[in-house]
């Protein structure tokens with residue numbers, strides 16, 4: 017997959033083995049040690065991320081090259097809905113940008129690249145827990161309250177989704193859970 021050079025001196029690239037240590041350090045810095053207690057982490061436990069949708073942003077400018085950001089996705093399912101149907105979806109996150117490189121478009125570039133890739137790979141629906149004012153810039157909107165639920169306490173106003181195929185959110189309801 018080609019990398020995407022950006023005017024702000026960072027490049028979005030597929031994540032490789034060699035990035036993992038720096039990604040972990042970045043997530044610790046961005047979210048702190050409490051990150052594993054978040055509602056969305058329960059859905060990731062024991063499940064591998066979608067490798068083909070893990071991207072990093074690398075800052076290519078002076079004084080040194082550094083990891084600028086990271087985005088990953090996990091497979092999830094929602095349901096059953098009233099008709100007994102479950103839906104495969106992606107859980108976006110964690111998304112993190114190095115504190116000294118925030119506000120330069122890194123987060124949005126990581127989302128744009130990875131959501132394009134997800135769509136190209138045939139994924140139809142993406143959910144996340146996050147701030148609507150930020151994620152609506154990438155096309156996310158609030159899931160109607162209570163329509164989809166999480167296994168841990170969460171703020172329903174922060175449960176967001178974006179369809180990658182027309183009508184992909186129609187009929188989606190029930191508990192979000194790890195894939196069966």
Ligand SMILES: CC(C)(COP(=O)(O)OP(=O)(O)OC[C@H]1O[C@@H](n2cnc3c(N)ncnc32)[C@H](O)[C@@H]1OP(=O)(O)O)[C@@H](O)C(=O)NCCC(=O)NCCS
Nearest residue numbers: 046111112113118119120121122123124145146147149150
């Ligand atoms: C949230 C985060 C990923 C944004 O990445 P970023 O590269 O700094 O964001 P971008 O440069 O793409 O976008 C910056 C714009 O988004 C806005 N923005 C950033 N975080 C926001 C938030 N939580 N709510 C609303 N707006 C937000 C900025 O004010 C800025 O607005 P402007 O363009 O009008 O100046 C980054 O700040 C981060 O890693 N934060 C700590 C971890 C975190 O909270 N991750 C998200 C989990 S829900």
